[in-house]
Amino acid sequence: MDDFTTKTLFLKPNRIVYQVGSSYKCFDLQQQLVTELGLEVANIVWKQDTLYIIDGHTIPRSSCCIVLFMSSPRSEGYKEFAKQKMAREWDFPVWTLDELQACRRHCYPDVPxxxxxxxxxxxxxVARSVFDIVSNPMDEALTDVDAVKGVRNIGFTIKISANTHTLLHTIVSDxxxxxxxxxxxxSIYIGEQLWQRHSAQMITNIQQMFDGIPTEISRHLFEIYGHVVFCTGGQTLKCRCLKDGTVTKITLDALNGQRITFGINTIPTAAALDGNYYEPTDDDNFAAIDSLSRQGMFQFTADDEHPIRGVDILTKLCSLYDEPKLYFVVPPHRFKGFKKQSFKAxxxxxxGLICI
Structure with a gap:
């Protein structure tokens, strides 16, 4: 841990000055008071027992206290501040739903x-997007062709547009x-919307992503694409038996486009599979497969192998079928080299192997 981080973590300020644009609020931690500040803010931020927080793009005032500047990495004011002050930079982590609900209880109890x-x-x-219930930048982002093209930019997010930032999240170390x-x-919602609204561009995006080493975003986008294809059905796809290499065709059952979720303790019956498409819930540690239907069990993967970890669960799922079939679903460049996987079932x- 560097000196700046240590100093910041052990700081016990007597007050917090919070700036948004040209507005300043002072949170007096000793008297438990919140006041609006005017010209006196210039003196307060020179007191070393002050924590000065700037929310937005405004350049901070000259100060002699710990400064926390929260801003987009695209902000010119932020880049100049970081350069001039030799600032220690952190990336904001993504909030969990539990953290957002806790914030709602304490800070926004009127929001349902x-x-x-x-x-x-x-x-x-992203807390700002979740709690800003008045604005809806999602529609603009999903209709912005340049933003959709920007999804394939898997490097540092400082180089991509604001609309693309709505579609993507920066994942940071914990x-x-x-x-x-x-x-x-x-979000899964965004992934589904991208495939439904911009399928041709998304195929181009993911092909370019697959030119290199598979990443988290390319894996997730491919899995979302797979669910969209399989829950709708009706397509005839290339299929290969992983035992003897025989290449055939498989026509997916035409389904209603709906996905029914299930967990470890709510596995559907064999009869319930008819005409339906099931996928495990995100909150279950479901390592066996990604989905199942009457035609078999499906595991989407963009890699050249995919070990099955949830063997006990897989065994339960296999019991739903008289002749159980486990299909690994891969992009075209993996179809030739993917081999039979080793696990007890x-x-x-x-x-089998299916190419989409």
Whole structure:
């Protein structure tokens, strides 16, 4: 841990000055008072027992205290501040739904729980987007062709547009350093909308992503694409038996486009599979497969192999079928080289490969 981080973490300020634009509020931690500040702010931020927080793009005032400047990495004011002050930089982590609901209880109790849940489903865990219930930048982002093209930019997010930032999240380390790790799609909802509205561009995006090493965002986008294809059905796809290499065709059952969720303790019956498409819930540790239907069990993967970890669960799922089939679903560049996977399963379980 560097000196700046140590100093910041152990700071016990007597007051917090919070700036948004040209507005200043002072949170007096000793007297438990909140006041609006005018010209006197110039003196207060020179007191070393002050924590000075700037929310937005405004350049901070000259000060002699710990300064926390929260801003987009695209902000010119932020870049200049970081350069001049030799600032220690952190990336904001994505919030969980539990953290957002806790913030709602303490800070925004008038906002309905259902609203937070719905905006989290759409925007993911960026608190500003979730709690700003008046604006809706999602529509603009999803119709911005340049933003959709920007989804394939999997490097540092400082180079991509504001609309693309709505579609993507920066994932940071959880070791207290909050350093950039990678970029991921902000929510399953966004991924589904991208494939439904911009399928041709998204195929181009993901093909370019697959030119290199598979990343979290390319894996997730491919899985979302797979669910869109399989829950609708009707397509005839290339299929290969992983036992003998025989290449055939498989026509997916035409379904209603709906996805029914299930968990470890709510596995559907064999009869319930008819005409339906099931996928495990996100909150269950479901490592066996990604989905199932009457035609078999499906595991989407963009890698050249995919070990099955949830063998006990897989065994239960296999019991739903007289002739269980486990299909690995891969992009075209993996179809030729993907091999039969090694794991213990119900005797007679066939392994197949489907290309989408």
């Amino acid at each position: 729980i259902e609203t937070i849940n719905e905006r989290y489903r759409m925007y993911g865990g 070791d207290g350093q909050y350093e950039f790790l990678h970029v991921d799609i902000a 119900k005797k007679g379980t066939e392994q």
